[in-house]
Amino acid sequence: MKFAVIQFPGSSCDLDLYHAVTDVLGEKAEYVPHHETDLSAYDAILLPGGASYGDAVRAGALARTASIMDAVIAAVKEGKPVLGVGNGFQILTEAGLLPGAFLKNRDQKFICRNVKVQVVNNRTLFTSEYTEGEELNIPIAHGEGNFYCDEETYGRLKENNQIVFVYSDGNPNGSVGDIAGLVNEKGNVLGMMPHPERAAESILGSEDGLNVFKSIVNEWRESHANQA
Amino acid sequence: MKKANVYVTLRESVIDPQGTAAINVLHAKGHDNVKDVRIGKYIELTIEDTGQDLDTAVREMCEKLFVNTNVEDYRYEVLEVEEA
Numbered sequence: 538m539k540f541a542v543i544q545f546p547g548s549s550c551d552l553d554l555y556h557a558v559t560d561v562l563g564e565k566a567e568y569v570p571h572h573e574t575d576l577s578a579y580d581a582i583l584l585p586g587g588a589s590y591g592d593a594v595r596a597g598a599l600a601r602t603a604s605i606m607d608a609v610i611a612a613v614k615e616g617k618p619v620l621g622v623g624n625g626f627q628i629l630t631e632a633g634l635l636p637g638a639f640l641k642n643r644d645q646k647f648i649c650r651n652v653k654v655q656v657v658n659n660r661t662l663f664t665s666e667y668t669e670g671e672e673l674n675i676p677i678a679h680g681e682g683n684f685y686c687d688e689e690t691y692g693r694l695k696e697n698n699q700i701v702f703v704y705s706d707g708n709p710n711g712s713v714g715d716i717a718g719l720v721n722e723k724g725n726v727l728g729m730m731p732h733p734e735r736a737a738e739s740i741l742g743s744e745d746g747l748n749v750f751k752s753i754v755n756e757w758r759e760s761h762a763n764q765a
Numbered sequence: 766m767k768k769a770n771v772y773v774t775l776r777e778s779v780i781d782p783q784g785t786a787a788i789n790v791l792h793a794k795g796h797d798n799v800k801d802v803r804i805g806k807y808i809e810l811t812i813e814d815t816g817q818d819l820d821t822a823v824r825e826m827c828e829k830l831f832v833n834t835n836v837e838d839y840r841y842e843v844l845e846v847e848e849a
Contacts, residue, residue: 638835
C-alpha cells in the first residue's frame with residue numbers, strides 16, 4: 538500500500554507520519570509537496586500536523602488554497618482514505634471536507650501532553666483494529682484544538698456516528714461534545730487532534746495510535762483482495 | 766487607491782475564549798460594568814482602483830480567505846485614499 542504524506546511550508550509531523558507507515562508498518566510512502574496537483578498514484582493520503590504557513594490568518598486557512606488540495610478533494614471523491622492529524626484536521630475543516638471549525642483552546646494555552654481518548658466508533662476504515670470503547674493514551678499538541686460546530690451539526694454528527702474519538706478524562710481544549718476525531722458522512726476522511734503517529738512505538742511511550750494506520754492498511758488489503 | 770477595512774469577530778453564538786479571559790481580568794481590575802468582550806481581527810486592504818466592483822471582490826476575499834463563516838462574522842468599509 539502506498540501512502541502520500543503531504544508537505545506544506547510549516548508542516549512538522551510529516552516525518553513522523555512517514556516513519557510510522559514505513560519503518561513501523563513496512564508500507565510504502567512518499568512525500569508530496571503542496572504545489573503538486575496529482576495524487577492518483579497513492580492509495581491513501583496523510584495530512585500532517587504542524588503549523589502550515591505559520592497558522593497565518595487561521596490554522597489551515599492558507600493550506601486549503603494550495604494546489605494539492607484539489608487533488609486531495611479528488612481523492613476523497615474517489616473514496617480513498619484521507620487522514621488529517623492536528624493541523625491536518627484543521628485543514629480538512631477549512632477545506633470543507635469535514636464539518637465544523639477550530640477556535641483557540643478554552644484556556645488560551647498551547648497544550649502538549651498525553652491525553653485519554655476513547656474510541657466511540659470502531660466501524661470505520663480508520664478504527665477497525667480497535668475495540669469499541671477502548672481507551673487510548675495519545676499525545677495532543679495544539680493551540681487551536683477547540684472544535685466547534687453548531688447544535689444542528691453536532692446532532693447530525695451523532696446521528697450518523699461520525700464522532701470517532703472523544704476525550705475521556707476531562708476535556709483539554711473546550712471542544713463541543715469532547716470531540717477529538719470525526720469522519721465525514723461517507724467515512725473515508727478522518728480528522729483527529731491527537732497524534733497517533735507520536736504513539737506508534739513503545740519507545741515513544743505508547744503504541745496506542747498504531748492501530749489507526751494498521752486499520753487503514755488492513756481495510757485496504759481486504760477491499761483489494763475482494764476486487765481481485 | 767481604495768482601502769477596504771475588514772473587521773472579523775467570532776459569531777455571537779460562539780464563545781470567544783480570548784474575550785472570556787479578558788473580561789475576567791477587567792472584572793478583577795474593577796471594571797464591573799463591562800458586560801461582554803469580543804476580540805477579533807482588523808484587516809486593511811489597499812486596492813488599486815480599476816473601476817471593478819469592489820464589494821464583490823472584498824466579499825470574495827473575505828469568504829475565501831479571511832473569514833471562516835462557520836464561526837466568524839465580518840463587516841467592511843471601502844474608503845477612497847489619497848495617492849501616495
